[in-house]
Amino acid sequence: LLASSAASDVYKRQIYMSTFQKISKDLKNRLDKKRYTHTLSVADTAACMAMRFDEDPYRAYLAGLLHDNAKCIEDKKKLALCGKYKLEINTAEQKNPDLLHAKLGSFLAKERYQVEDPEILSSILYHTTGKPAMTTLEQIIYIADYIEINRKKLPGMEVTRKLAFTDLDACMLHILESTLAFLEKKGAAIDQITMETYTYYKERVQHDNEAQKGDTHDE
Ligand code: DGI
Ligand code: FE
Numbered sequence: 684l685l686a687s688s689a690a691s692d693v694y695k696r697q698i699y700m701s702t703f704q705k706i707s708k709d710l711k712n713r714l715d716k717k718r719y720t721h722t723l724s725v726a727d728t729a730a731c732m733a734m735r736f737d738e739d740p741y742r743a744y745l746a747g748l749l750h751d752n753a754k755c756i757e758d759k760k761k762l763a764l765c766g767k768y769k770l771e772i773n774t775a776e777q778k779n780p781d782l783l784h785a786k787l788g789s790f791l792a793k794e795r796y797q798v799e800d801p802e803i804l805s806s807i808l809y810h811t812t813g814k815p816a817m818t819t820l821e822q823i824i825y826i827a828d829y830i831e832i833n834r835k836k837l838p839g840m841e842v843t844r845k846l847a848f849t850d851l852d853a854c855m856l857h858i859l860e861s862t863l864a865f866l867e868k869k870g871a872a873i874d875q876i877t878m879e880t881y882t883y884y885k886e887r888v889q890h891d892n893e894a895q896k897g898d899t900h901d902e
């Protein structure tokens with residue numbers, strides 16, 4: 684039994700590694716240099732976070748690798764492809780078609796890269812806006828995208844990076860606060876789901892803090 688589980692472990696790693704190689708090669712042609720570097724770094728960061736939070740690092744790496752696969756498609760073409768593949772375009776996406784790289788990326792992960800794992804596909808789908816009640820893997824991809832080392836050092840980044848390895852919900856809230864402040868300052872159209880995600884994590888973190896306070900009073 685031990686031998687066969689060790690063998691399937693080797694087998695699993697080999698399959699993942701050859702998949703990563705094939706996908707990386709394809710992405711190198713589809714992404715510009717900066718985006719490709721960012722992509723590899725998100726994959727590495729996501730794998731490390733997965734190790735910390737008891738998720739499968741191979742699945743996290745794969746989701747990280749594919750999260751921005753549609754990013755370097757021209758905005759006009761993004762709109763056209765969404766039409767072609769019958770992917771719905773909301774008001775915020777209409778105003779800012781770059782948002783569509785998440786939806787289109789998730790679609791292409793399945794159709795072009797043959798990824799069937801629904802949680803990997805949803806991690807790609809929600810990596811830009813987030814969504815309420817995300818799974819651990821979805822949170823990992825959302826956060827790894829923001830904290831990877833090639834990212835410009837945004838305000839509060841040290842705190843965000845520490846939270847990424849200690850408290851995923853608090854980390855989500857920290858990123859959402861800073862993203863919303865940035866978008867409001869820019870006057871950008873805010874996707875409804877981004878707002879819902881913010882409200883969800885604000886309430887959740889508040890609730891957890893209050894529960895913790897309750898615990899210390901009981902002692
Ligand atoms: O693709 P990346 O640059 O690696 O990162 P991303 O997919 O998280 O996209 C980042 C941008 O998306 C960032 O400038 C913030 C923006 N964004 C997040 N939520 C919304 C949004 N932009 C608009 N207009 N509306 C949103 O709700
Ligand atoms: Fe992205």
Ligand code: FE
Pocket residue numbers: 721725750751828
């Ligand atoms: Fe990204």
